[in-house]
Amino acid sequence: MRKVLFILVTIFFITYCGTILYHSYKPLPKGLSYEGRIYRGTDKEVTLLTDLTYQRGNELKVEHEIFPRVFQIIQEAEQFIVCDFFLFNGYYDKHLHFPPLSESFANQLINKKKQQPEVRIMVITDEINTSYGSHKSKELERLKKNGIEVIMTDLDPLRDSTPLYSSIWRMFFKWFGQSGQEWIPNAMADNAPKMTIRSYLKLLNIKANHRKTIATDKTVFIASGNPHDASAYFSNHGIEISGPIIHDLLESEQAAVNISNGPKLPIYTEKGGQQGDHQFQLLTEGKIYKHVLREINRLKAGDELWMAMFYLADRKIIHSLLEASQRNVKINLILDPNENAFGNKKSGLPNRPVAHELHKKSKGKIQIRWYNTKKEQFHPKLIFIKKDKYSLIFNGSANLTSRNLADYNLETDIKIKAPNQSKVVHQLNRYFHRLWENRDGDFTLDFSKFQSRFIYFQEGIYRMQELLQLTTY
Structure with a gap:
């Protein structure tokens, strides 16, 4: 019986590990x-x-x-x-x-x-x-x-x-x-x-x-x-x-x-798209990750990065932000405090421990404010990078988490490159400064508002969730 049990446990273990490996690294369906x-x-x-x-x-x-x-x-x-x-x-x-x-x-x-x-x-x-x-x-x-x-x-x-x-x-x-x-x-x-x-x-x-x-x-x-x-x-x-x-x-x-065995979609065939000083590019899934990481890693002293984000948790993004702060890139983050979910109380994960880490390791160079939510959520997935002559914008469905960026979910973002005198850049400048400075509203709260004595406990849970890939974000 021991031998039979050993064989069964071995078969289960091999099958289980094989299933994990295959479904973690299998080829993506065509077009994703x-x-x-x-x-x-x-x-x-x-x-x-x-x-x-x-x-x-x-x-x-x-x-x-x-x-x-x-x-x-x-x-x-x-x-x-x-x-x-x-x-x-x-x-x-x-x-x-x-x-x-x-x-x-x-x-x-x-x-x-x-x-x-x-x-x-x-x-x-x-x-x-x-x-x-x-x-x-x-x-x-x-x-x-x-x-x-x-x-x-x-x-x-x-x-x-x-x-x-x-x-x-x-x-x-x-x-x-x-x-x-x-x-x-x-x-x-x-x-x-x-x-x-x-x-x-x-x-x-x-x-x-x-x-x-x-x-x-x-x-x-x-x-x-x-x-x-x-x-x-x-x-x-x-x-x-x-x-x-x-x-x-x-x-x-x-x-x-x-991938859902659905029908053929309509086809758009009109030509164009070669005139003008703005550039537009559609990105989905892991290509969003590729472009966001690349642009953060290219930032240099004097550049500005503004972010309005519902979830920020991916380790590569976090490391890139910290490295950019050491290059004297100006980084301002407006984050959801992860306080509410459709009227129900949340744990503060992942944003509160991540914000604590970014603030501490950058020695305050990364500036963070919390959106002043009540029963709603601050739900954007918006990145605004401002350089000397042009700005870059990422916007869409992708939070900055591994689940959203690493080819697990289906996600769609748009990437825009626009001259700094353009309308959309002026709109985003007004938007971020309005929220950051609380112009005509109580939009954002100081970083210390959601940094409690439980922050290290929250950080431990966040790290364990990331390690085991057992998260809901």
């Missing part, structure tokens, strides 16, 4: 980790849109531009609309109240299809909206009934971001599927349908189609926000660009559709 062409354009072809929720004294102020413009983009389309959004639902805890953003977004698409049935409309999204197969989505079912194509992304072909767990799931649980009798309360919201245990087991793989894009025959829009009720008050950023970059976004989305 996409690096688009560099297109040239002018100020007229790029628009920065901002959502801000903030305090002014005792008054809550809301300045939102993103989805009003998204709704206009839907109305202006003449041939096709291709949307890809991570969160698209109206679920939240019953004691909270949010605008019906998901319903409004669905209504816009449905009304467009009724008014112009010849316009092809496609929505790509993530299984989180069906609680990983536990139930149907009210919003998505409405779209299907009205002739809108819905593609649920199959994430199994992606590499595993939590390999210690995902290998067990692949070996023992994946084969049973997720559907069945729902009986467990939904962890994401108490007004959401109940879940099956098999859906929870899939949820624990923590992988996502995290993109937030919309493409039409007129324009592309790349953002950090979702048509999700509980996210309606989040502070976010979006960038709209017209011209041939539409082709690249559709090409990158075709890769996401292909």
Whole structure:
């Protein structure tokens, strides 16, 4: 019996380790980790849109531009609309109240299809909206009934971001599927349908189609926000660009559709993109990582780096920021304190221990302020690098974490190079200084606000999570 047990344990161990290695390093599906062409354009072809929720004294102020413009983009389309959004639902805890953003977004698409049935409309999204197969989505079912194509992304072909767990799931649980009798309360919201245990087991793989894009025959829009009720008050950023970059976004989305055995997307064939003093480039997944690291490592004394970021955790990014600070690069970070998640209390991970490390190791050269969130989140993924003659901008869905950057999630960012006298650079200068200096609002708090006596305990947890790759961020 001992010999049999030894053989069984050995077989399990070899299979388990082999599964970890293969699904951690397997080739990416074709078309992912996409690096688009560099297109040239002018100020007229790029628009920065901002959502801000903030305090002014005792008054809550809301300045939102993103989805009003998204709704206009839907109305202006003449041939096709291709949307890809991570969160698209109206679920939240019953004691909270949010605008019906998901319903409004669905209504816009449905009304467009009724008014112009010849316009092809496609929505790509993530299984989180069906609680990983536990139930149907009210919003998505409405779209299907009205002739809108819905593609649920199959994430199994992606590499595993939590390999210690995902290998067990692949070996023992994946084969049973997720559907069945729902009986467990939904962890994401108490007004959401109940879940099956098999859906929870899939949820624990923590992988996502995290993109937030919309493409039409007129324009592309790349953002950090979702048509999700509980996210309606989040502070976010979006960038709209017209011209041939539409082709690249559709090409990158075709890769996401292909891994899900979906249909062919529309093709954009108009020429152009060679005139102007602005440069635009579409990046997805690991190519975002490559470009962000390269640009931080190229910074020199006198350059400025501003960042508005929901999550900052990746070790290579952290090391590059510290090295840049030693080269006398001016670095200002505005971070979410990771205090709230859809009305629920969070632990402060990863931003608080990371901020403590950056502040301490740079000896205060890296300046950090916290966004003054209440029940909402400071949700941008925005990097603004200002050099002598030009500036670089990264914006989109990718947080600065390994999960978002290292080819685990599906992510989309836009990279822009613009002269310092351009409109978009002036807009970002005003945005960052307004928040940093609390001009006409109580936007940001001093670094010391969220540095408690528990910070070293938080840092230990963060380091252990990073080491074992057992994180939710």
